[in-house]
Amino acid sequence: MARITASVYTSHVPAIGAAIDMQKTGEDYWKPVFKGYEFSKQWLKDQKPDVIFLVFNDHATAFSLDLIPTFAIGTAAEYQPADEGWGPRPVPKVVGHPRLAAHIAQSVIQDDFDLTIVNKMDVDHGLTVPLSLMCGEPQAWPCPVIPFAVNVVQYPVPSGRRCYMLGQAIGRAIRSYDEDLNVQIWGTGGMSHQLQGPRAGLINREWDNAFLDQIINDPDGLSQKPHIDYVREAGSEGIELVMWLIARGAMSDVAGGPKPKVAHRFYHVPASNTAVGHLILENA
Amino acid sequence: MPLDKPYKDVPGTTIFDADMSRQGYHLNQFCMSLMKPENRARFKADERAYLDEWPMTEEQKQAVLDRDLNRCIALGGNIYFLAKIGATDGKSFQQMAGSMTGMTEEEYRNMMVGGGRPIEGNRYVGEKK
Numbered sequence: 001m002a003r004i005t006a007s008v009y010t011s012h013v014p015a016i017g018a019a020i021d022m023q024k025t026g027e028d029y030w031k032p033v034f035k036g037y038e039f040s041k042q043w044l045k046d047q048k049p050d051v052i053f054l055v056f057n058d059h060a061t062a063f064s065l066d067l068i069p070t071f072a073i074g075t076a077a078e079y080q081p082a083d084e085g086w087g088p089r090p091v092p093k094v095v096g097h098p099r100l101a102a103h104i105a106q107s108v109i110q111d112d113f114d115l116t117i118v119n120k121m122d123v124d125h126g127l128t129v130p131l132s133l134m135c136g137e138p139q140a141w142p143c144p145v146i147p148f149a150v151n152v153v154q155y156p157v158p159s160g161r162r163c164y165m166l167g168q169a170i171g172r173a174i175r176s177y178d179e180d181l182n183v184q185i186w187g188t189g190g191m192s193h194q195l196q197g198p199r200a201g202l203i204n205r206e207w208d209n210a211f212l213d214q215i216i217n218d219p220d221g222l223s224q225k226p227h228i229d230y231v232r233e234a235g236s237e238g239i240e241l242v243m244w245l246i247a248r249g250a251m252s253d254v255a256g257g258p259k260p261k262v263a264h265r266f267y268h269v270p271a272s273n274t275a276v277g278h279l280i281l282e283n284a
Numbered sequence: 285m286p287l288d289k290p291y292k293d294v295p296g297t298t299i300f301d302a303d304m305s306r307q308g309y310h311l312n313q314f315c316m317s318l319m320k321p322e323n324r325a326r327f328k329a330d331e332r333a334y335l336d337e338w339p340m341t342e343e344q345k346q347a348v349l350d351r352d353l354n355r356c357i358a359l360g361g362n363i364y365f366l367a368k369i370g371a372t373d374g375k376s377f378q379q380m381a382g383s384m385t386g387m388t389e390e391e392y393r394n395m396m397v398g399g400g401r402p403i404e405g406n407r408y409v410g411e412k413k
Contacts, residue, residue, distance in 0.1 A: 015378065064312070065305060065309055066313075083319050084368070153362065155300060199294070199385075199401065201381065201392060202403065203402075231299065232294055269400055270399070
């Protein structure tokens with residue numbers, strides 16, 4: 001049977017991708033950001049996941065205003081890096097896992113969550129930057145990736161509670177897959193940041209760290225946090241953090257198992273306009 | 285019953301909800317079109333002519349020509365869509381965000397290096413700074 005071994009949480013700031021692609025990781029500005037992922041790169045090599053289930057948000061790339069799925073699961077064999085306006089990132093194509101993805105779609109939809117099934121899409125920095133942070137610059141990504149896109153761009157966006165419960169359904173789906181696979185679930189985006197208007201540049205360090213504490217120790221309580229708190233306290237784009245609750249909901253303790261182990265925790269300000277948060281939780 | 289919009293009292297912030305989306309549909313779809321290199325080239329060659337191909341309001345077109353992102357947002361633009369204009373111009377996301385704050389590029393960059401805009405005084409409209 002497939003098992004979820006760990007969850008990874010990270011920001012997916014586009015400027016981080018640009019810094020990697022333009023060989024700027026050694027600059028003073030960027031050094032502290034990438035130092036926070038040195039442990040993680042080695043950790044990922046040691047863990048050797050068979051599949052990564054990667055929760056991210058599309059940034060007006062695959063989905064325009066013509067079609068806005070709240071939750072979309074990628075069931076394709078592969079995905080190309082998107083051209084977000086400055087040409088596609090020079091990173092490997094993303095290989096999917098159509099069989100497991102289709103299994104998860106069937107299980108989760110029958111578990112009463114309405115997913116949109118995506119057989120063709122390009123993936124933007126929301127998906128490729130976390131891979132770059134965790135893998136460096138390989139010729140090919142280390143394993144297949146199932147992209148899972150969440151609408152946090154146009155309101156109404158899903159609540160933290162909905163995301164947390166969806167994560168539980170995804171956890172059940174993965175654990176019921178009849179093949180021995182080491183699966184990781186990644187929640188990406190955030191932490192506090194605001195990219196628009198006169199309040200742009202907002203950072204709430206205290207709130208971010210309280211969020212990190214609570215997602216480790218009290219995800220159920222955290223999932224009750226209303227949208228307005230994210231917007232007011234963490235900035236208009238801080239709402240991306242609800243995606244972390246999908247990954248957290250899939251962990252074993254939520255289904256009655258033991259508490260996860262905190263393998264790594266990192267926080268830094270700034271990367272471009274944002275705070276960077278990163279967490280690795282391992283199932284016991 | 286009107287929709288509850290508790291986010292109306294967050295200072296300097298426009299939430300991209302269904303009303304804004306409806307207002308900004310063509311503006312944002314124009315932005316999406318800049319994801320294709322051939323469209324970027326056509327836009328750069330003659331911005332006005334390219335904008336005139338879209339059923340945007342004159343105000344929206346002028347806001348794009350002026351690169352006035354705050355105005356674009358007030359007229360229904362969304363920052364993730366508007367970012368395609370910045371990408372076409374070769375601007376970083378930090379330059380774009382900074383341009384909306386009334387600060388110089390250097391002031392904004394320094395604020396971020398210094399830990400960002402503080403939350404104190406920035407939670408509610410009218411809160412004392």
